[in-house]
Amino acid sequence: MQYDIAIIGAGPGGIFSAYELTKRAPSLKVAVFEAGHSLEKRRCPIDGKKVKSCIGCKSCSIMSGFGGAGAFSDGKYNITNDFGGTLYEYIGRQQALDLMHYVDEINMLYGGEGTKLYSTAGSQFKKLCIQHKLKLLDASVRHLGTDINYVVLQNLYNELKDKVDFYFDTPVQAIEAKNGVFTVVCGGAHYECEQCIVSVGRSGSKWMEGVCHALDIPTKSNRVDLGVRVELPAVVFSHLTDELYESKIVYRTEKFEDNVRTFCMNPHGIVVNENTNGIVTVNGHSYEDEAMQTENTNFALLVAKHFSEPFHDSNGYGESVARLSNMLGGGVIVQRFGDLVRGRRSTVKRIEEGLVTPTLAATPGDLSLVLPKRILDGIIEMIYALDKIAPGTANDDTLLYGVEVKFYNMEVALDEHLETAHRGLYVIGDGSGITHSLSHASASGVFVARDILAKRA
Numbered sequence: 001m002q003y004d005i006a007i008i009g010a011g012p013g014g015i016f017s018a019y020e021l022t023k024r025a026p027s028l029k030v031a032v033f034e035a036g037h038s039l040e041k042r043r044c045p046i047d048g049k050k051v052k053s054c055i056g057c058k059s060c061s062i063m064s065g066f067g068g069a070g071a072f073s074d075g076k077y078n079i080t081n082d083f084g085g086t087l088y089e090y091i092g093r094q095q096a097l098d099l100m101h102y103v104d105e106i107n108m109l110y111g112g113e114g115t116k117l118y119s120t121a122g123s124q125f126k127k128l129c130i131q132h133k134l135k136l137l138d139a140s141v142r143h144l145g146t147d148i149n150y151v152v153l154q155n156l157y158n159e160l161k162d163k164v165d166f167y168f169d170t171p172v173q174a175i176e177a178k179n180g181v182f183t184v185v186c187g188g189a190h191y192e193c194e195q196c197i198v199s200v201g202r203s204g205s206k207w208m209e210g211v212c213h214a215l216d217i218p219t220k221s222n223r224v225d226l227g228v229r230v231e232l233p234a235v236v237f238s239h240l241t242d243e244l245y246e247s248k249i250v251y252r253t254e255k256f257e258d259n260v261r262t263f264c265m266n267p268h269g270i271v272v273n274e275n276t277n278g279i280v281t282v283n284g285h286s287y288e289d290e291a292m293q294t295e296n297t298n299f300a301l302l303v304a305k306h307f308s309e310p311f312h313d314s315n316g317y318g319e320s321v322a323r324l325s326n327m328l329g330g331g332v333i334v335q336r337f338g339d340l341v342r343g344r345r346s347t348v349k350r351i352e353e354g355l356v357t358p359t360l361a362a363t364p365g366d367l368s369l370v371l372p373k374r375i376l377d378g379i380i381e382m383i384y385a386l387d388k389i390a391p392g393t394a395n396d397d398t399l400l401y402g403v404e405v406k407f408y409n410m411e412v413a414l415d416e417h418l419e420t421a422h423r424g425l426y427v428i429g430d431g432s433g434i435t436h437s438l439s440h441a442s443a444s445g446v447f448v449a450r451d452i453l454a455k456r457a
């Protein structure tokens, strides 16, 4: 089978490549290969009743399938170069922002219209933060919410399904490169194409490593982010979340001069489990639909850990810390802030007596037995700093869930076109190690589609 262009992975990166290619050059023959299911078949069996924990499905519906890892996410599209990836280092700051705005316009056209765009521009909180040694990062945030995010994906699929050949439940095993032609190998089938866009995200990281090794493409990896998810009454942060929705705040610790940052803020949201390769970590969601909202707000506090020679396995380090929490708690551990600073574990009774009702059933325990001291000290310092701009953050009953881990893909060696040394082979999205967010991954997809079209013209 011959295609002009093959796309591997139907996450935001792959979807926006396909969208842009079919919009601008409808006569091109484009295929999308996706290891996971089509959108309507994506269903995680954990229902909290019959199935309480991960049963290790062959294809994880949370991470894989049409929509990628972001399909059931909170759908926060952060339009900024300040976080979410380093796409701007390759394509320039202005172009990166323009493409993120373009992605936003498409999301609005396909069902997102009416959702709110928040912005830090002109916010009074910048000054308040800096007065307390905190830095508020610049961003506009489109919050689609889990429900509308799904609708947008459905509409994009309906737009694409007759213009692109989709191959679901089709993990690509290998890419072969010979004489300027790429062969995509899946099971017994071989598909040839002139250009190949690889957008396999976090779940495809190991596979990506193998492809890079086989095709002699250099990679590097040295970072993992570790921390906790904080849950507190929504009113404590409402002055910030009402105006900004998500505030990305950075604090530089006095003790170690480490940066601790807030991540993935979910006003009126819920704390959820996340299963990565059998290791249970914590994350958060929130819904646009008011009927599904809670009285709590949650966000992560993370510390980035960079390793130097001779250690290369930063993700392995993060996994080991997460495994420790799973060993002690059978999954995620929850602890009251008051118990943590008093050096004692939380118990079911202390949590029940507290003023914050947990939205995730986690095991009460002691996070100081899990997280490295340096990281935990930084998190405690930041909670006290946040207490100055959002009084109540450092209350005894504030809940901390651990651990939250952000794994990073290794960075693939790419040029300013996001192209490998094999001309015509592009790597985009989180699988490239360059992006870590919906907006950056989507923007990289549009960028590469346009680059390919310009070269084919």
Ligand SMILES: Cc1cc2nc3c(=O)[nH]c(=O)nc-3n(C[C@H](O)[C@H](O)[C@H](O)COP(=O)(O)OP(=O)(O)OC[C@H]3O[C@@H](n4cnc5c(N)ncnc54)[C@H](O)[C@@H]3O)c2cc1C
Pocket (backbone or CB within 6 Å): 008, 009, 010, 011, 012, 013, 014, 033, 034, 035, 036, 063, 064, 065, 066, 067, 068, 069, 070, 071, 072, 073, 074, 075, 076, 077, 078, 084, 170, 171, 172, 173, 199, 200, 201, 202, 203, 204, 207, 274, 283, 428, 429, 430, 431, 435, 436, 437, 438, 439, 441, 442
């Ligand atoms: C629970 C959760 C919540 C999140 N919330 C947010 C948020 O609110 N805002 C935000 O900016 N980001 C969020 N993220 C991160 C965001 O989802 C990712 O940054 C984004 O999805 C990356 O897009 P991508 O296309 O690069 O990769 P992915 O979305 O990971 O898609 C890659 C696709 O490739 C497929 N694939 C992998 N290997 C192969 C193979 N060998 N053959 C064929 N297919 C393959 C996978 O099945 C997958 O569907 C969240 C992530 C999670 C897990």
